[in-house]
Amino acid sequence: MSYSFTVNEQSVEIESAGLTSLLSVLRDELGLLGAKLGCGEGRCGACTVLVDGAPAAACLYPVANADGSDVLTVEGLPQGSEQLTPVQDALLAHGGVQCGACIPGVVMTLTALLEQHAHPKDSDVRSALTGNICRCTGYQKIVDAALAAAETNGDPR
Amino acid sequence: MTVVGTNVRRADGADKVRGTAIYGMDYTEPGHLTAKVLRSTVPAARIVELDTSKAESMPGVRAIATAADAPGLSGMFFVLKDQSLFARDVIRYVGEPLAAIAADTAEQADAALAAIDVVLDPLEPVLDVELSLAEGTRLIHPEWESYETAVPGPRDGNLAWEARIDRGDADAAFADAHLIVEDEFRTQRQHQTSIEPHAAVARYEHGRYVVHTPTQFPFNVRGRVAELLGARTSDVRVIVPTIGGGFGGKLDMMLEPFACILARKTGKPVRIVNTRSEEQATCGPRENAIVRLRTAVAADGTILAQEGRIIADNGANSSGETIACSNVASLVLGGTYRIPNARYVSQVAYTNTPPTAAFRGVNAPYCVYAQEMHFDHIARELDIDRRELRMRNLIRAGDEMVNGQVLEDAFLEEAMTTVERMRPWARPKSEKGTLRGIAVVPLTWITNPGPSGASVKMEEDGTATITCAAAEIGTGAVATGIRQIVADQLGLRFDDVQVSTADTDTGGYDHGAQGSRTTFGMGNAAQDAALKVRDQILDVAAGMLEASTTDLELVDGSVRVLGAPDKQLPLPAVVATAMFSQGPIVASGAFAAPPIPFDSGCMAGALFTSFTAATYHAHLAEVEVDPDTGKVTVSRYVVAQDVGRAINPQMIEGQIQGGVVQGVGYTLFENLRIGENGDVLDTGLETYRLPTANDAPPIDIAVLENPCPYGPLGAKGAAEPSIVPVAAVIACAVADAIDAPLKELPLTPFAVLRALNDKRAG
Structure with missing residues (x-):
């Protein structure tokens, strides 16, 4: 299946099984290594990203659910600036x-x-x-x- | 203005908050293969057959490694060499490696693992330490006598190691005692559970292994990998990316040897990362233990003598440092109070369980828990106030520890008095629905004495670079501490001191990020190098300024003539002049801990014989217990800690807060359980519960400065000790609240309710 959404304000098109975790898409396909795979069961929160502004455990979050959403990872902060948030x-x-x-x-x-x-x-x-x-x-x-x-x-x- | 004593921001901080720091788990190399390890699912068996032929022809498989590829025997810190990388003829624990596969993808590697045929002949597993040491139990290592050891240690069959302290005349003291009190305590395994699991990427280059791994102790990993592979030590190069937590769990090699063998066999980089369940099931936790104490006391509560026996679980081999630190158990029992006659036996037993290993506060938190609960028992028997009993027996400056070491700088009384000022000793009142308790515990602890080498060079722009192999485990010792020390010595700003990546090819030997030693040991080595660099700078500048070196000072990146502020040279000018006169400015520094006098005749089997740069602590806890549910809430916590000299007070506070909360987890719920099959039951964070922000008590902290004459600028180790007395002080406070002793950890609601019900029943 194909899913389109934004990651850090860039549009992405992902070809993937719908249950693929958002974290593996971010890390393995998009090269965004900020979110970490700590436990893989949604317990540790090291993979937390924002989907439409709400925190989500990306290791459990199916990429299909991100379709049409805005995903923000730590790399998207601060956007285009040297300054820290x-x-x-x-x-x-x-x-x-x-x-x-x-x-x-x-x-x-x-x-x-x-x-x-x-x-x-x-x-x-x-x-x-x-x-x-x-x-x-x-x-x-x-x-x-x-x-x-x-x-x-x-x-x- | 020196940067020492200020809360500078950590040099690696911006990358960490931006998510751009590359951790071991993030590190890759182009074209890398992925490796997976086939592990035993039974605790004890003979290997009848291990056939990899089907797996070899599976799609994507590039190489398979088995026991034949790793001929060496080794052991943690090279103390007792009873570990092979792969099980050879016998399996000794669930999770023991049998083979490793490198394939193009992880899925292919997993599929190939499933195609390895293993035929086993089961053996009766030995899962319990007491059973292990009992007469007639099957030997887990029948060939135990053939193993090499670093020092002769008392060993016998399933008794992997024993350390003894026997001092004074305990028998006579027991014979004359007013009262003899006896207790037994049992404690569980605690897993380090760093957010980052173990990970390694190796390549084979110019006939050498180059491995990137997030280790706390690069030189130990180098030596251990070489020994297991039968390679020359210097043919392994260890480079350390950002480390995502260790707490002792990343001191030893873990996945590196598999990656190295497979990289050699395939000619390609090989990456291997543990899953969370592999991490929990196979990476050595704090050992479970039994502590038995028997104490002779006078009517006024004076301790006359103590006997102690500690039985700690080594697991199936000595790949963790449980045996190396066995004597630490006895030293910590006899390091805080005057115990003039003592007999301690610290035993480490083999079982068919995953090997245990170092976790912050090696071999100590359960001993301190036992000692303090036992002290409360004595206080109860004699009807003496619990704090008063401790104050009466406290080691004061000039008193001896149990090993005969004189603690000239003992600061326990000051620590206890500081806590008393912060939270005066008074029994909190229980009320209907809430039982309240309090406890206070003093502690003497060690700074790891291991050696360090470092070099410092001046750059053309007048900044300085420290080259060393010290690993930044997260404490800030490298990211702040040693930079602050060198900046102070050279009159530089914090930002003008850089530190190289930890790399065994470039950095001098360093004994690893363990036992609070980086700021202390590496700080000393870096300071030594910086002072030599300073001398070179002053020599060159003296010629340029036509002044005596004794009239010069290094301030704000310049050399100045004392009392003549207009006569100064910027450092780049001095560095440039040096370049073509004496040569580039660079110097190496070294540190070895000074020998500490102790009574060597009283100990056997001891690798740690004394407490280097001893630190002194007092912790107080107040707890609330819900009598209906057994739930414990730590309502207040106080720490007074001697750090020698506070190089970065904020980082020290962070270490204290972090250690206390790890201790709260150990005391109240963390428990890595072993099942009836010898397997780890808690292989995920669903059942292995870690402290959350809501479990962290409010902590009041007093950082005490009691300088160490051989510490850098007076500093001692600061990071490790805060975990050590936590179980003791919380458990004693809970026992106070429910008016019943608690002889096992953790203090889950079930355990507390059981103790309450037993008391009501009985």
Whole structure:
């Protein structure tokens, strides 16, 4: 089957079985290696991308479901600019990155959260992150970063 | 203004948040083949026949490797060489490699694996450590006496290794004791579960193996691969891409040898990546263990003597570092409190289960859990306050550890006092529906003493480059720490110091990212090299400025004459002048830990004999237990940790938070279970539960600076220890809340409910 959708604002046409995971299309066919295959069962969230603005575990997401959608991966942020997004910048400022394998997924989850929720509370951030396993940081500095990024929400940097 | 002590951003950070960092699992080479490993599905059997002929003719198959291709015997850190890469005549665990296939695609490799004919003659599996050590049990390695060892260790049949400490006169102390208390504790396997599974890409080039692998310890992987393949060590080159987590799990070789053999056989690059289930089932976890303690105490709670026996599960061979670290178990039991008479036996037993291996806090978290729960038992028997019992027995500066090592800089009292200031010791009140408990635990821990070599060179633009093989495992030791140290020594900005990729061909030997040693060991080596570079810079600049070297300083990328700020030279000018006078500015540095005096007569079978650059800690936990469900919530957590000198305080905090949360998982739910067939049951994250953001307690942190005279700028190891006392302090707090001891981990709701029900019943 053939599926057409956008990835990071570029149109793509994918010839593939419909149940092929979106993650394998992104990584193996489109060469977008930011999203990681951590567990392959939708538990760790290292493969998180946004489909029409909502976080999805790309390792379980059938490519057929992406047909006609807009897919955003970590490579699509920030689009065409050298600057880091507020979430990316805050993660580094607050020491929220260690090995970093979970971070592309975390960045996408937090990006979606801050789109939906300009000024989340600590508990909102933690709830949003329950689908993203970080084995290194103990989460506190990621939460700190998210709250700090929210502070800059709406303000030009 | 020095960058040491500041929270610089990690040098690899922008690539990581942009998703452009290339991890081991992302790395490929053009035209690579894909490899898969055929693994045993039974725990113990004789191999009657292994026929690969059908598989060889399957579509896309380029090569098959079997035992004949890997003649060597090896073992982790070369301590006990009882491991072959492939099972030869006998299978010893579920998951043991039987053959490996390289094919054009993964599907073709899988199809070919299924076409290998294996005929087996089953053996009775030995799955339990106590059964393993019992009289008359079948030997898992009948040829155990023929294995090479690095040092003579007490061994006997299924007893793979034993380390002993015997000091003072324990028998006399027990005979005179006011009270003798005995306990036994049992703990489970914990898997590292880094987000990135093991991965390797090898090619065979100019008669050498070149392998890209996300390893914590490139030189260990190099030596281990060479030994298993029967190759010369220097004929293996290890290059390290970005590492997606390790926690001890990536210290050893895992998939590299398969990729290397198949690359040689096919002449093409070969890539192999574990699936999550292969990762959980075959990559060595923290060992399960039994700890028995027996303690003689005086009426006032003074510890008079202690006997301890630790039985740890080695699994089927010594491809993990469970035996190498066996004496760490005894040292940690006798490193925090004054125990004047002691007899510890740390045994590591073979079983027909997947080999166990290093996980942050090697061989220690279960010993500390046992010791602290046991201390609470003593306190209960003597009716002494639990914190007070600890304070009475705490090692103070100048006291001896159990190995006779004098801890001149002991800082446990300061750590305990700091925690007391942050959260005064008081029993939280339980109420209907919520039981509350508290505990506080001190700890002495080691910095891994392994050696390091590094070189530092000055670039034409006045920046500096460190060339070394230190692996950036994620702690920031390479991405921040050693750069900060070198920048400080050379008066450079942080951004003006680069570090080479870790590569065994270019970097000097380094003992790996383990035991908090990178900032300490590599920091020392890089500092040594930087000081020599500094001397060369000052020599050249002294001639140019017509000043004495003692009147010069390196500040902001320039050489300045002290007291004459207008007399200065930018570093590029000095580097250029040096180039054509003394030659390019470059120097190598080295570090070996100084010998630490200890009582060598009291130990046998010990690879770790003392605690280098010892660090001192205190952790406090407050918990809430739901009496109806048994669910434990860690409501408050406090850490005071001596780091010697804080090179990057923010990175240190991150290590503390991360280690504590890994410890929360170990204490409350992580459990890599072995089934009746000797197989790992928890092969996915569906049942192997990891801590989420909602499981992380609020943690208050005090970073204490108690400088180490031989640490770089006073620094000691900071990354590993925060996991070590977590199970102890949480379990003691839960036991306090429910007023009943807990003698097994993890403290699942079921286990806590059972303890509550047993208490109600009894």
